[in-house]
Amino acid sequence: MFSFSSMQFLSVGLPANKVPVRSLNMNPTRMSMKDPGNMAVVAAPKWAQKTITLPPHKRGCHLVTPKIVKEIEQDLSGFKCGLAHVFLHHTSASLTINENYDYDVRDDTETFLNRIVPEGPSAPWRHTIEGPDDMPAHIKSSMFGCALMIPITNGRLNMGTWQGIWLCEHRDYPTPRTVVVTLNGI
Amino acid sequence: MFSFSSMQFLSVGLPANKVPVRSLNMNPTRMSMKDPGNMAVVAAPKWAQKTITLPPHKRGCHLVTPKIVKEIEQDLSGFKCGLAHVFLHHTSASLTINENYDYDVRDDTETFLNRIVPEGPSAPWRHTIEGPDDMPAHIKSSMFGCALMIPITNGRLNMGTWQGIWLCEHRDYPTPRTVVVTLNGI
Amino acid sequence: MFSFSSMQFLSVGLPANKVPVRSLNMNPTRMSMKDPGNMAVVAAPKWAQKTITLPPHKRGCHLVTPKIVKEIEQDLSGFKCGLAHVFLHHTSASLTINENYDYDVRDDTETFLNRIVPEGPSAPWRHTIEGPDDMPAHIKSSMFGCALMIPITNGRLNMGTWQGIWLCEHRDYPTPRTVVVTLNGI
Numbered sequence: 001m002f003s004f005s006s007m008q009f010l011s012v013g014l015p016a017n018k019v020p021v022r023s024l025n026m027n028p029t030r031m032s033m034k035d036p037g038n039m040a041v042v043a044a045p046k047w048a049q050k051t052i053t054l055p056p057h058k059r060g061c062h063l064v065t066p067k068i069v070k071e072i073e074q075d076l077s078g079f080k081c082g083l084a085h086v087f088l089h090h091t092s093a094s095l096t097i098n099e100n101y102d103y104d105v106r107d108d109t110e111t112f113l114n115r116i117v118p119e120g121p122s123a124p125w126r127h128t129i130e131g132p133d134d135m136p137a138h139i140k141s142s143m144f145g146c147a148l149m150i151p152i153t154n155g156r157l158n159m160g161t162w163q164g165i166w167l168c169e170h171r172d173y174p175t176p177r178t179v180v181v182t183l184n185g186i
Numbered sequence: 187m188f189s190f191s192s193m194q195f196l197s198v199g200l201p202a203n204k205v206p207v208r209s210l211n212m213n214p215t216r217m218s219m220k221d222p223g224n225m226a227v228v229a230a231p232k233w234a235q236k237t238i239t240l241p242p243h244k245r246g247c248h249l250v251t252p253k254i255v256k257e258i259e260q261d262l263s264g265f266k267c268g269l270a271h272v273f274l275h276h277t278s279a280s281l282t283i284n285e286n287y288d289y290d291v292r293d294d295t296e297t298f299l300n301r302i303v304p305e306g307p308s309a310p311w312r313h314t315i316e317g318p319d320d321m322p323a324h325i326k327s328s329m330f331g332c333a334l335m336i337p338i339t340n341g342r343l344n345m346g347t348w349q350g351i352w353l354c355e356h357r358d359y360p361t362p363r364t365v366v367v368t369l370n371g372i
Numbered sequence: 373m374f375s376f377s378s379m380q381f382l383s384v385g386l387p388a389n390k391v392p393v394r395s396l397n398m399n400p401t402r403m404s405m406k407d408p409g410n411m412a413v414v415a416a417p418k419w420a421q422k423t424i425t426l427p428p429h430k431r432g433c434h435l436v437t438p439k440i441v442k443e444i445e446q447d448l449s450g451f452k453c454g455l456a457h458v459f460l461h462h463t464s465a466s467l468t469i470n471e472n473y474d475y476d477v478r479d480d481t482e483t484f485l486n487r488i489v490p491e492g493p494s495a496p497w498r499h500t501i502e503g504p505d506d507m508p509a510h511i512k513s514s515m516f517g518c519a520l521m522i523p524i525t526n527g528r529l530n531m532g533t534w535q536g537i538w539l540c541e542h543r544d545y546p547t548p549r550t551v552v553v554t555l556n557g558i
Contacts, residue, residue, distance in 0.1 A: 045231045045417045045419075047231075047267045047268065047371060047372050049267050049337065049339065081419045081421050081554070082419065082554075082556075083457055083554055083556065085269055085335055085337065087335075087336065087337050087344070088346075089345065089346030089347075089349065090346055090348075090349075091283070091284045091285045091346070091348050091349055096514040096517070097463070097514075097517075097518050097519075098463045098510055098513060098514050099463045099510055102499055102501075104497075104498040104499040105499045105507065105510050107498060108496070108497045108498055108499050108507050108510075108511070109510065109511055109514065111496055111497075112489065112490075112511050115490075115496075116302065116488065117298065118301075124294070124297055124301075125290075125294045125297075126290040126293060126294055127288055127290035127291045127294050129288075135291065135294050138284055138285055138291050138294075138295065139294070139295055139298050141284060142282040142283075142284050142295065142330055142352075143329060143330075143515060144514055144515075145282070145283075145331065145517065146283050146349070147283075147334070147335055147336075148519070149335055149457055149459075149519055149521055150459065150519075151421065151457065151459050151552045151554045153421065153552075158459070158552055159461065160460075160461030160462055160463070160550065161461075162462075162463050163461065163462075163463055163518070166514075178346065180337045180339075180344055182267070182268075182269055182337045184268075184269065184370070184371075184556070185419060185556075186419050231417045233417075233453045233454065233557060233558050235453050235523065235525065271455055271521055271523065273521075273522065273523050273530070274532075275531065275532030275533075275535065276532055276534070276535075277469070277470045277471045277532070277534050277535055302488065303484065304484075304487075310480070310483055310487075311476075311480045311483075312476040312479060312480055313474055313476040313477045313480050315474075321477065321480050324470055324471055324477050324480075324481065325480070325481055325484050327470060328468040328469075328470050328481065328516055328538075329515060329516075331468070331469075331517065332469050332535070333469075333520070333521055333522075335521055364532065366523045366525075366530055368453070368454075368455055368523045370454075370455065370556070370557075
């Protein structure tokens with residue numbers, strides 16, 4: 001239905017005066033109806049939100065796509081078109097999208113972060129009360145960011161072949177990390 | 187209503203054939219109705235957009251959560267579930283989410299940025315017409331980014347306990363900064 | 373209609389019990405109606421999604437705002453208020469928003485990235501199978517990110533005067549790059 005090769009958008013709206021109320025299915029994912037006129041689709045915008053706890057990971061970059069998708073795939077399957085927002089509740093870890101195959105890429109990225117952000121006695125940080133790894137962790141968190149937005153297409157996260165979701169743990173001591181996932185679409 | 191501890195999503199849609207039109211309240215924030223069956227909520231998707239002018243801040247990282255929330259909290263309170271987008275209209279400052287308590291963390295982050303991005307006569311920049319602090323400011327702006335997306339839950343920004351919104355001013359001369367806030371949800 | 377100077381939000385919702393069905397226009401972009409009472413606007417939330425292929429660009433930072441806007445402007449014009457999400461399907465390139473006028477800013481940014489991320493025989497990377505420029509490209513991709521979210525106001529991308537969309541190509545060999553654009557709004 002979403003013809004991406006087409007040079008025309010598939011615009012999706014809710015022209016209330018065309019909604020055949022009786023025929024609408026209670027399942028929002030079935031509430032769509034093609035309109036040959038303007039390619040509009042009658043559908044109910046949906047919102048879903050869930051808080052996920054990721055288990056402790058050791059300092060470094062970790063591929064967590066399967067963990068996150070497993071938590072949301074049932075609801076994700078109900079969205080034909082939309083956006084998935086993944087938000088980390090912490091300031092000493094980060095989320096990023098990067099290569100999903102060779103774990104050396106994750107290790108090399110951790111090597112880069114540790115080279116670029118000074119740590120230990122020679123570091124210039126004033127914020128040291130939480131340990132030598134804390135201030136570097138805050139900086140790395142802002143470098144990569146704590147949030148991702150990923151398109152949803154036909155019930156799945158629409159990422160590139162080699163893209164995956166990374167949780168980057170910047171603290172030495174592994175702790176569970178909280179993530180809020182918000183799905184919005186039709 | 188949004189049971190985050192639950193392993194089930196709270197899916198939010200508009201099953202039109204279940205809308206008890208007469209009972210719908212004109213206030214969009216009151217247009218939600220729990221459906222015990224599938225936890226669906228009947229609600230009107232809402233959009234709100236506002237341009238905020240942040241006062242001049244000196245070069246460095248500044249916690250601006252209170253300034254931004256004060257500008258939007260009245261409308262924010264009307265969203266049970268949604269997303270808040272904060273977009274900075276400039277290329278020599280940035281927005282990031284980081285630690286909201288110890289100002290040393292902001293100062294150390296500014297120290298890091300100044301160490302990582304060369305500035306002054308020894309810097310290799312060709313773009314120097316706007317002053318020695320301008321090109322470094324552009325680079326820092328792309329390192330941290332100019333936009334944030336934060337989940338909304340029960341009328342509030344759903345950030346972690348220690349998270350706050352930072353405005354990072356990368357220019358020497360403080361100027362007002364324009365931010366466009368867009369709220370979307372139900 | 374969207375009075376940004378106003379201290380009040382323009383809240384946009386779908387108060388179903390106030391929709392004058394007969395008068396609603398089939399064109400979603402015409403489905404808005406001001407409500408003096410609460411400044412609410414009756415409108416159909418719309419979603420549109422399109423995959424764009426950007427032509428090969430040489431290693432470096434490139435302004436691609438015109439290329440992207442040309443692909444979406446027809447549909448963009450139908451949104452009075454919303455958000456545009458631009459998502460790159462690759463892990464060795466990035467998208468960022470930065471200065472849209474002086475190409476020296478793009479060249480200086482490329483100079484910075486090459487200084488900050490080691491490349492070649494002296495680099496510490498283990499992931500070298502795809503060439504000396506590949507691992508640095510992955511790191512740069514996470515530094516700037518692969519996604520942008522831009523507010524839509526009155527049918528246009530609401531960016532600052534000097535802001536533009538950059539595609540940063542981090543590989544030596546230019547290849548076409550796939551971008552998924554998702555528009556959502558009213």
